[in-house]
Amino acid sequence: MIKKYIFGQPLETGAVTQTIAACSQPLDLMQLSHTEEGVRLSCQMEPLDAVYGLGEQVRGINKRGFSYVSYATDDPFHTESRHALYSAHNFLILSRTSGDSFGIFIDDPGIVVFDVGETQMERLVIQAGKDCVIYTVEGNSLKDIVKQFRELVGRSYIAPKWAFGYQQSRWGYACAEDIRKVVQGYHGKNIPLDAVYMDIDYMEQFKDFTVDAEKFPDFADFVEEMRVQGIHLVPIIDAGVKIEEGYSVYEEGVQGDYFCKGEDETDFTGAVWPGRSHFPDVLNAGARAWFGGKYRVLIEQGIDGFWNDMNEPAIFYSEKNLKKVMDEIHSLKDQNLGLHEFYHMKGLVDGLSNSEEDYKSFYHNMDGVKIRHDRVHNLYGYHMTKAASEAFDQIAPDQRILLFSRSSYIGMHRYGGIWTGDNASWWSHLLLSIQQMPSLNMCGILYTGSDIGGFGGDATEDLLMRWLEFGIFTPLMRNHAAAGTREQEIYQFGHTEDFRNIIRIRYGLLPYLYSEFMKCALNNEMYFRPLAFDYPADTHAAQVEDQLMVGGSIMIAPVYRQNATGRYVYLPQDMLMVRMKSLEDRTCKVMEQGHHYVDIALNEVVIFVKKNHMLPVAVLDEDVKNISGVVAGRYEWIGFAEDAAEYVLYEDDGVSKKYTPQENWKKIVMTREELGMAVC
Numbered sequence: 001m002i003k004k005y006i007f008g009q010p011l012e013t014g015a016v017t018q019t020i021a022a023c024s025q026p027l028d029l030m031q032l033s034h035t036e037e038g039v040r041l042s043c044q045m046e047p048l049d050a051v052y053g054l055g056e057q058v059r060g061i062n063k064r065g066f067s068y069v070s071y072a073t074d075d076p077f078h079t080e081s082r083h084a085l086y087s088a089h090n091f092l093i094l095s096r097t098s099g100d101s102f103g104i105f106i107d108d109p110g111i112v113v114f115d116v117g118e119t120q121m122e123r124l125v126i127q128a129g130k131d132c133v134i135y136t137v138e139g140n141s142l143k144d145i146v147k148q149f150r151e152l153v154g155r156s157y158i159a160p161k162w163a164f165g166y167q168q169s170r171w172g173y174a175c176a177e178d179i180r181k182v183v184q185g186y187h188g189k190n191i192p193l194d195a196v197y198m199d200i201d202y203m204e205q206f207k208d209f210t211v212d213a214e215k216f217p218d219f220a221d222f223v224e225e226m227r228v229q230g231i232h233l234v235p236i237i238d239a240g241v242k243i244e245e246g247y248s249v250y251e252e253g254v255q256g257d258y259f260c261k262g263e264d265e266t267d268f269t270g271a272v273w274p275g276r277s278h279f280p281d282v283l284n285a286g287a288r289a290w291f292g293g294k295y296r297v298l299i300e301q302g303i304d305g306f307w308n309d310m311n312e313p314a315i316f317y318s319e320k321n322l323k324k325v326m327d328e329i330h331s332l333k334d335q336n337l338g339l340h341e342f343y344h345m346k347g348l349v350d351g352l353s354n355s356e357e358d359y360k361s362f363y364h365n366m367d368g369v370k371i372r373h374d375r376v377h378n379l380y381g382y383h384m385t386k387a388a389s390e391a392f393d394q395i396a397p398d399q400r401i402l403l404f405s406r407s408s409y410i411g412m413h414r415y416g417g418i419w420t421g422d423n424a425s426w427w428s429h430l431l432l433s434i435q436q437m438p439s440l441n442m443c444g445i446l447y448t449g450s451d452i453g454g455f456g457g458d459a460t461e462d463l464l465m466r467w468l469e470f471g472i473f474t475p476l477m478r479n480h481a482a483a484g485t486r487e488q489e490i491y492q493f494g495h496t497e498d499f500r501n502i503i504r505i506r507y508g509l510l511p512y513l514y515s516e517f518m519k520c521a522l523n524n525e526m527y528f529r530p531l532a533f534d535y536p537a538d539t540h541a542a543q544v545e546d547q548l549m550v551g552g553s554i555m556i557a558p559v560y561r562q563n564a565t566g567r568y569v570y571l572p573q574d575m576l577m578v579r580m581k582s583l584e585d586r587t588c589k590v591m592e593q594g595h596h597y598v599d600i601a602l603n604e605v606v607i608f609v610k611k612n613h614m615l616p617v618a619v620l621d622e623d624v625k626n627i628s629g630v631v632a633g634r635y636e637w638i639g640f641a642e643d644a645a646e647y648v649l650y651e652d653d654g655v656s657k658k659y660t661p662q663e664n665w666k667k668i669v670m671t672r673e674e675l676g677m678a679v680c
């Protein structure tokens, strides 16, 4: 049961797609009060109650014990003490041991604070603005609450099938030759690869929708050269548009009045990668149609995937603020600085980027209404991505195009996926990425993954290997790293054969992973689930923060600690442990419900199949180069059946949007003998 409550005069964010009438009774699931900031909700939590959700955030699956701020922030240093990351996903579930669990969604695109027992351990306090819509969701299970919420906000984005292949990225591939080397690096070692990313260096001076002709002569030919080898190129698009006379995107934007405005009605200027830039007012329908239409120039050259970056929007500095800071620092010159003044000065410079002052100094024209940016801050990345998606519907209505964003808000999940931003090559971030996945799925974001191997810092070989062993289960499986860090393409390391085996396991599992993704997208379910969602009566399952259910048949328990040669795994029921040294070298063992210590060598992938469940595993040729080597129907089956198990397999052409035809869905039943259980 969903109830809707309206406070003040909220803006239409587009998060919700169902029309439901506002409730005439006051909100009663939490205590409501009106503070100076706006609407405040609070309630008591019993010691064993858990809080799930909030999408892309720091910390664990159970969010208790910390406070989280929804205010999209470009902060590449995600330590445990941070409160905000790149996105704002204002949905959480209070899972109560007493049974009356509920979900709550705060549809407010400005700052929202979730104090989940940080200030007082037993209190959940949510502080929203004055103008917002709040939805409460009651249901008979955690899964049911999520499903109702997901029906409320609409079907999740579905990526083309090739985007479920392995993908390589690096900030630093600067020209066609660099990309050819990457492809050769993979193909030379017989490691499958479906996409290579083009980070900001492909552009002419970081100008959106341009391609530097010196670095990429005959770009369309190059795209074709890659396509023939089965490689999709995925260029980045940044939010800021360079101010430069003669640059058509800039000139059209000025003429069409498509940029965000400053207080004085002139186009707002902030500095990002292209230098002084304007920001398309993607909250305005006209500007959105215009900006989205620009993607066409790359699509016409054969591009079929994009990632939208810097769309919190990140602002390195604004001219106004820079001048103020410079003046202040100048006034300190020749003074004998005390420590206090020194730190103040240092803070001035640090505070230039993504400053609240800047976010309060520019405006959107939301279809006739002038809105100060900070009130709608969390909608920017969402609407930039919506702009692209709406344009794709015009340009290629029947084709799936890969699209994902750094910043997002609930609602954007219908238009694209996300990646989890600039993590680091830290073991703690491997765990973080495991924990973020179910929270994101709750909020509708299914096509997602983190930068495998870590973005900042130097990846070690063992970290990359363990991260890939988890990454083979994330829909977006992309190895990405920052400029200046150790090169982390797989072929840069010594144990290539082990890496190759792991990547091949991904391709082998694809028929399963893709089927499960599609079922979850089409049925509004979660692809990654905490154990507590599937085993609600099991108090041990509720404690598990580092294992996930993946689709309907399996559980994973990734190793995320350096030098660990195994780990404790909790089995909420009897399961079949399948140990893979490679796709072909698999051994199985039936294991009983309970706690186990499981050895998992650095080069092994282990999955746990639920009793009376099974999954397809593709049979691959030795020289499979990409997803086209995963041939429909060429499968073996792994399963755990007392008598028989069944599976609903989903297959399609991978690019069209026809998901429902009967022939896409096949129910397969196999007996214990057929599954080869005798050898386990």
Ligand code: MIG
Binding pocket: 170, 171, 199, 200, 236, 309, 310, 406, 421, 422, 480, 481, 482
């Ligand atoms: O300020 O385009 O999160 O993936 O490699 C950094 C360069 C800008 C941030 C993205 C990252 C990308 C990088 N970008």
